[in-house]
Amino acid sequence: MLERGEVANSWRRERWDSLRLLTPNWQSRLPGLRYEGPDPDGYMTMGEVTSFIERFAAVSHAPVRTGTDVTSVRRSGDGYHVATTRGELACRAVVIASGAYNKPSVPPFASAVPGSVEQLTPFDYRDPAKLPDGGVLVVGASATGVQLAAELQRSGRPVTLSVGEHVRMPRTYRGRDVLWWMDTAGVWDQRYDEIEDLTRARRLPSPQLVGTPERATLDLSVLTSMGVELVGRWAAVRDGRALFSGGLRNVFSLADLKMQRLLDTFDEWARTDGRDAEVGPAERFPPTPVPSSTRLQLDLGSGEIRAIVWATGFRPDYGWLDVPALDAKGHLRHEGGAVGSPGLYALGLPVLRRRRSSFMCGIEDDAREVIGHLARYLAVPG
Numbered sequence: 001m002l003e004r005g006e007v008a009n010s011w012r013r014e015r016w017d018s019l020r021l022l023t024p025n026w027q028s029r030l031p032g033l034r035y036e037g038p039d040p041d042g043y044m045t046m047g048e049v050t051s052f053i054e055r056f057a058a059v060s061h062a063p064v065r066t067g068t069d070v071t072s073v074r075r076s077g078d079g080y081h082v083a084t085t086r087g088e089l090a091c092r093a094v095v096i097a098s099g100a101y102n103k104p105s106v107p108p109f110a111s112a113v114p115g116s117v118e119q120l121t122p123f124d125y126r127d128p129a130k131l132p133d134g135g136v137l138v139v140g141a142s143a144t145g146v147q148l149a150a151e152l153q154r155s156g157r158p159v160t161l162s163v164g165e166h167v168r169m170p171r172t173y174r175g176r177d178v179l180w181w182m183d184t185a186g187v188w189d190q191r192y193d194e195i196e197d198l199t200r201a202r203r204l205p206s207p208q209l210v211g212t213p214e215r216a217t218l219d220l221s222v223l224t225s226m227g228v229e230l231v232g233r234w235a236a237v238r239d240g241r242a243l244f245s246g247g248l249r250n251v252f253s254l255a256d257l258k259m260q261r262l263l264d265t266f267d268e269w270a271r272t273d274g275r276d277a278e279v280g281p282a283e284r285f286p287p288t289p290v291p292s293s294t295r296l297q298l299d300l301g302s303g304e305i306r307a308i309v310w311a312t313g314f315r316p317d318y319g320w321l322d323v324p325a326l327d328a329k330g331h332l333r334h335e336g337g338a339v340g341s342p343g344l345y346a347l348g349l350p351v352l353r354r355r356r357s358s359f360m361c362g363i364e365d366d367a368r369e370v371i372g373h374l375a376r377y378l379a380v381p382g
């Protein structure tokens with residue numbers, strides 16, 4: 001196992017200070033290792049996640065070579081030639097487990113933002129003190145965007161949040177964590193080959209969730225009540241002005257509708273599975289309030305906005321992969337983890353083999369199946 005940094009590198013280096021997992025502790029499971037602490041319904045801090053993964057590396061005796069950056073993987077004979085910063089390797093099979101979130105995605109028009117406005121990605125951000133005083137424009141309203149918008153607003157900076165398509169979720173529903181419902185009702189068991197629009201499922205934004213000791217919901221209604229100003233999707237920069245799409249009402253009602261459908265699925269499951277007595281009564285949440293007027297543009301040179309935080313998603317980095325296996329958008333083409341090159345496999349990608357694959361707890365089933373395929377491949381002499 002080759003790792004360019006240390007064990008749990010992404011959790012150590014690429015996350016902000018206040019972040020906690022949005023998945024509850026009982027769900028933090030790796031093959032043969034479960035959370036056994038006193039707070040199964042809590043959410044791990046970054047320090048706790050790092051320790052958990054370090055413990056897994058130790059108990060599983062994972063043969064990790066840290067500080068080893070893979071700079072090239074190419075086909076060679078009936079296997080692969082792997083170049084690293086610590087020498088070269090020849091092997092018959094390669095499993096790509098380099099993660100789906102190696103680089104923040106930032107739209108190209110970021111280069112047209114005036115130089116007087118500081119720009120950060122979630123990889124640069126650690127805490128509000130990293131930003132200048134004054135207004136902040138947070139772009140993107142998925143898990144990262146809503147969490148950073150709330151933290152920055154609490155720090156006393158006026159926050160404007162640019163909102164596009166998003167996934168609204170209450171933290172708890174009928175007294176249980178919403179992810180308990182996803183898990184128990186089988187939503188996450190849905191397999192990749194049963195999903196109608198797999199490309200879309202793999203690109204779906206993360207849900208608006210935060211892990212806090214209070215198990216608080218953090219959606220657009222909460223942010224509005226905190227004083228965060230909502231604007232539409234950022235479409236372009238023209239003459240130093242940020243131009244936002246209108247139609248927030250439609251964006252909100254779509255997210256409300258999808259949440260409603262999800263809650264209906266949970267209710268239906270609780271009824272048919274005889275669980276109604278185990279959980280609280282069905283709940284319905286008010287629609288996201290639409291602001292009476294929304295700004296369609298913002299003068300970035302006026303001094304109102306001092307910093308922009310791009311919470312516009314992450315993408316993988318396969319700059320080192322010299323095998324033609326990427327699609328036009330730079331994503332790995334694979335069939336449930338089998339990449340279309342003999343002996344080349346992937347793990348740890350969103351909806352790789354089932355919806356659960358997007359989360360840490362998805363690895364157990366995925367690894368068993370992908371490694372089964374790999375073992376059968378290796379069993380045939382090359």
Ligand SMILES: Cc1cc2nc3c(=O)[nH]c(=O)nc-3n(C[C@H](O)[C@H](O)[C@H](O)COP(=O)(O)OP(=O)(O)OC[C@H]3O[C@@H](n4cnc5c(N)ncnc54)[C@H](O)[C@@H]3O)c2cc1C
Pocket residue numbers: 002003004005006007008009010011015020021022023068069070071097098099100101102144314320347348349358359360361
């Ligand atoms: C902000 C954020 C919050 C998240 N919150 C949750 C959550 O609450 N719960 C949850 O279950 N999941 C969460 N996830 C998803 C979670 O990150 C993934 O499920 C998990 O990290 C996948 O593990 P991985 O080992 O496949 O990938 P990663 O954790 O990304 O690890 C990939 C490793 O590969 C190394 N690497 C990359 N390229 C090379 C190279 N060329 N050579 C050598 N080494 C290389 C990296 O250094 C890294 O250590 C979150 C993701 C993000 C971005």
